[in-house]
Amino acid sequence: MNAPPVRHIPALFLGTALTFGGALPLFNAAYALSEFGFPSRIANSPQAQAVFIVSGARTSAIGLAIYILYGRGMLRAVDVVLAAVGTTGLIDGWVCWREGVAGRGVFRATSAAVVAVWGWMGMTAA
Template identity: 50%
Template sequence: MFENFTLAHIPTLFVATATTFGGLMPFFNAQSAIEEFGLPKRIAISKEAQSVMILSSARITALGACMFAFYFSGKFSEVDTVMVIMGAYVGSVDAYVCWKEEVTGKAIFRGLSGAVIAAWGWFGLTAGV
């Protein structure tokens, strides 16, 4: 299972774990998940926003599960591809929404985190390219 493991896989496994299991948080407490994401309380207390958060989190959990499936199948280039797309697109959208909601610190954090994740995949660091 881990015969091809290298230290360079730690960030990838961290991202896969955070997205897979972090995406489950809204199922148990959507308001808390929205607040943890960094959005304002006025959004977190909205039942409509909580439903949307649960739906969106299911999709993020699916991406994390795909990363694990590819990783444990030894398809490291595919994992890097998911990281590029997820980091660039999801990270940018996360940053944009946080910025729009005037949560500047979270916007910067999410934008930079997404950029690092995307760069990791772009340079093929999981695959060792």
């Protein structure tokens, strides 16, 4: 089996991160909230944990969608998902910034911008 082209690595990495990262709240929601970048006052909130579990399930579904589209050779669709996910990641960064974890917010927003641009430019399908 041939290795995927280098331009496919971001999509495969993001598919993996979303699929497994999204499942993390199912097992330890407080830890997942902390890893996301939320301060302990939010990470230790049972209400926030419940919402993050639901959100994580949807995140995993998006990661699986990337894999399904990739497996079917629908690389343009993969790029659309990357653009959309990258755009929503900008909101992740803003929320982290607003909650007092500026460093994590900048990292999330910057990473998301790279993913969004990659998808918008159609780099996976190029």
